[in-house]
Every structure is written in C-alpha cells, then in structure tokens.
Amino acid sequence: MPGPGHRSRSTRRARVRARRNGFGGRDRPTVRSALPTRSAPSMRDVLIPALRDALSGLGVEPPAEIHLEQPARREHGDFSSNVALATAKAAGRNPRELAQQLADVLAASPPRHVTAVEIAGPGFVNFRLEPGWLHDQVPAVLAAGVDHGRSTLGAGRKVLVEYVSANPTGPVHAGHARGATYGDALARLLAFSGHDVTEEFYVNDRGVQMQTFADSLAARKAGEEPPEGGYLGEYITEWAAEMPDGEDPLIWGEARALLDQQEVLADLGVVFDAWFSERAMVNSGAIDSTLADLRERGVAYDADGATWLRSTEFGDDKDRVLVKSDGEVTYLLPDIAYHRDKFARGFDLLINVWGADHHGYVPRMKAAIQSLGHDPSDLEVVITQLVRLERGGEEVKISKRSGDLITLRDLIGEVGPDAVRLTYLLQSVDSPQTVDLDLVVSQSNENPVFYVQMANARLNSIGRVAAERGMQRLPLEQADLSLLTHERELEVLRNLYVFPQVVELAARERAPHKVTTWVRELAGSVHGFYHDCPILHLDTPEPLRQARWWLAEAAAVGLRNGLGLLGVSAPERM
C-alpha cells in the first residue's frame, strides 16, 4: 500500500545516515552557497537595549531581564513590552505614565524599522514596525539553510540520552513508541542546540525475566507450553522455530530480540550510538567496584543480613537494599553501577527517558548518584506519561507476557514512520496521550502529518511547474523583497523569524512537541500564502513573482528544518 507515508527502505537508511551529521535534516538547501550572508540582527536585540536605555534615561533602574513578546493580536503591534508595568511599582511611578514617557523617548529617535511606539492597556509599550524587518528573514534563512535555528546553547556539553531500554525479551511494541520518538527528537534538538549528544539503549539482559524468556523459548522449541508465568506471545513460538539445535536459548534469544528491536527502531529513524549490555557490565566486575566505592564513601551499610544504601541521606523516603540477605543483588545496584559508568565515560549530563510506571524510582536514583558524589541535577529523568491506544474508541491493551501486543513493526507497517513519529510528538510527554489507531491509519485530514507534508509538497511543485513552463527564478540579489506586504506573506515571515526562539525554548524545556506545534503553524501559514499569493500565475507581476518565489524557498527551508528535528520526512511530492 504505497500511501503518502510510505518510503522505501533505502530512503530511510539514507535519512538515518544524514542525521548522523549532527542534525535531523536531510535535504541540502538549493541556494545556500550562492548567497551573500546578509545577517539579520534579531529585532529583539534592537528593541531590548533601546528599552533599557530609555528606562535609564528616565531614571528607572532597568530590570535584569526585559520582557519582549510578539502579541498574538495584530492590533497590539509587532512587539510589546511590559517593562513599565514590571518596574513602575518599585520605582514609585504610575505604570501608564511611565509607559507614556518610554514611548515618547523611543518615538523621538525610533530604532530601526520602528514606525510607531504606542501605549495600551494598563501600561504596555507596543512597537509597530514596517514590514522591512521581516524581509531580512528571507536572505537570512536561505543563507543559514539547514543551520537556521541552530545554536550554541549547550556550549558543547556532553549529554547522554538514554531511552527505550526495552527488555531484550521480545519485540518493541506500541507502548515503547512514545519514549522512542521522544528520546530521538530530544537528542536531535539538543544536538542542534550545541550539545554533544550520545544516544544509548540500556540492554537489561540479566535477571529473572531474561531466564523466563529463555525458558519459554526452550519450551516452545520442545513443543511444550511455556512454564508458569512465562511468555505466551506468538513471537516466542516463531522464534523458537528459528532457533537452531544446541543453541543456548538465553544467548540466542537475546540476539534475536536485539536484532528485531534494532531493525524496527531503525525503520522508525531511531538509531542509537550504543547498546549497553547490563550482563557485560556485570561480568566486568562493575558491581563489586561500585559496591566498594559506596562503602568507601560511607553510604552503604550492612543490616538484617543485607547491604543497604543510605539513600535517606539524599532525600529518599527510605534506605534501599543493594544486596539481599540471600546474597543476590537487587535491580538497584546494577543500575547504580550503570550510572556510575556513564559518569566515568565523561558525560556532564545524563538524561533518562522513563515511562510513568518508573517515576517512583527517580528519588532513589538521584540519591544514588549523589551518594557517588555527583550533583543531583546532573541526572535528569524525563517521565513520559502513558499512552492509551484505541481502535475506534475501544481501548487496546498491550501486555508482552500474555502476548497481547501491537508491535511497533505492525504500527509502522500500517501507517508509515512519519505518521507514527508526528502522532507521538504532537503533545507534551507530561500529558497522558490517547492515540486512536484508526485515525492514525486514516489518510485523511484528521492526520496532521499530511497537512504538514502537503505544505512542503506544494512549495516544491512551484519549481516543477515553473520548469515545465520555462519560467526562471532570478538571483536573490535581484529580488525586491519589499514587495512582500500581503498579510499571508508576512505571516510566513513571522513564523520563520521565531523558529530559533522556538528551538531554544524546546531544547531548554526538553519539549520537542513545541517544534511540532511550530511546524504545524508554519505549514498553516504556508497553505494560506499558497492559496492567496500565486507565484506562477500570469497576472502576478514579475517582480512580485520573484519576491514570492524566494519567500517560498525560505519557507521550504523552514519546513524541512522543523520536520528534520522531528525526524519526519519532507517528501517533495505527494
């Protein structure tokens, strides 16, 4: 079923390779090197100092941070500041009067592009700008190309993002998809924002569930039912049939599961830098050395025949057992050893993406890394709330043990990786999410992935049709961008302008869904522009055509960059 979301395997692989270069983007901009780098200083960098100077001139101590926003309502101007409101009280001034004085000072020698400074409401200072400030966005975006929005925010900080980390006892299922898409998008976002990012999958290949898995495989191979509490999934039977005689079901089974997981995650565009084996770590003696370290630091003690971590000293509810009285280690100790290893590898910041069912585990993990002498803020745990899957309004339950599961492979096969990714990245991971599989599958306008990709496809169609008609785009230098005054054109430009701010905020807040929201807004403005501002029509004057054409190019760069951060493809035609 070659629907719009369908891509060949080789295309996906190419995309996976492309993002290895530090960005989720794919296509190179067509115009990049040919352009002069006319840098467009952000209006914020013009207006905020102007406000600060004006405030000082009026004898008011400017606050450390001056707020400047772009009001949602057009009649409130292009930029708006609340400084008068924020400082009036401390300065013993009336906010409206202070705002008026600020406006007078600023209007007397208006900053670049400013046509009017007005006061409104309780004391807002509103700036009205001539469209020229936005026109600089076209050459700026085109010059930046795939780097538009890239920043050095992270200052090269070494970050380890650990996510998915599903047990190697079966296929990854739909329940893992949220963590997978979130972790991957977060990693792209952080890399794009100047962090040195490594993505890792922790392979929990040790312990009772691993043995149960192996026993289940062995039983199926022998033509028997899995043991009590074993894995009942259909895949166990299939894999058992594949397993050659004489293989150790634990070793072979893990390899089989990992192969399956790596394959399907790669199909989703999720590729890890490292798969970290718990068993290998344990075999290397990390448990003993970690325990010795903890004892040395005086945070481990023996009581009731067990060994405990004094985690209450670091904010945990109760002390935790590290080694049980029967001599077995608990799950906590290997986890501590694992995080100790992460720090030993030189990472400055650890980000773990965990499901909501593990949130209670956060305080003790934080306590553990503190007990090893690290700052608790060096470990961030992002909890993704649970996803409720529905089919036509009916809840679909997933349980690996019972074998009642929707695999990620099935999901991708039904809707394609783009729809899966965009669907999961639509909203904050703080909110529980309801995904109706019927809706995701439907190739209708209920599915936002098509809306966004369609915007890009439409922009791309301009070049194709122009080529058929023999129409030419002249060099950017010859375009008169000041002709872009239509509200639809300005709306696209405004969206392009805020992209770097959106990326920064999304990175700071570990919130890739903010990029999704932005992409949808840009796509919306592109559709409006496309609808109302024809480029190739014969009654469009040539100079306006050229200006719009370049705007379309810049918008396409924006769409590709935004989608690239989300790992969603930007097909040129649909």
Place this chain on the structure above:
RNA sequence: GCCCCCGUAGCUCAGUGGAUAGAGCGGCGGACUUCUAAUCCGAUGGCCGCAGGUUCGAAUCCUGCCGGGGGCGCCA
C-alpha cells in the same frame, strides 16, 4: 495514607505571569477554466475541574478539595 502527571470548545490537544484563551478534527455554510481542494474562507462552539491566596494583572505561581491515570517491595 504518601508521591508524580493530567483536568482548557462535542473530540484530540496547544497555550515563555499579560490585553478580547487558540489550533486541528467533527458538525453547519461558502471558494477550484489558474502553482496539488490532502487546501482556503466564514459562522458556531469556553463558569480554562472547584474554592481560596499571591500579583497592577492568573489557564499559567501557591494552598486545599474533587475527578482521571500512574507509582509507592530484600520484584524488575
């Protein structure tokens, strides 16, 4: 009992302490001899769970309730 997340339009969800709270979908009514109508436009649709508090200003911050989800082991 304690801890975490959520509660915003019929549904799914956005919403950096700001002004008249937004989008998509669904429903209603319009727009294709033109670059993709998978689009666009319009009208409709809201005690932002409830009650206090902080603030010049609260969907947003604080407290307490109510409702939903998840978690509180010498399980993993």
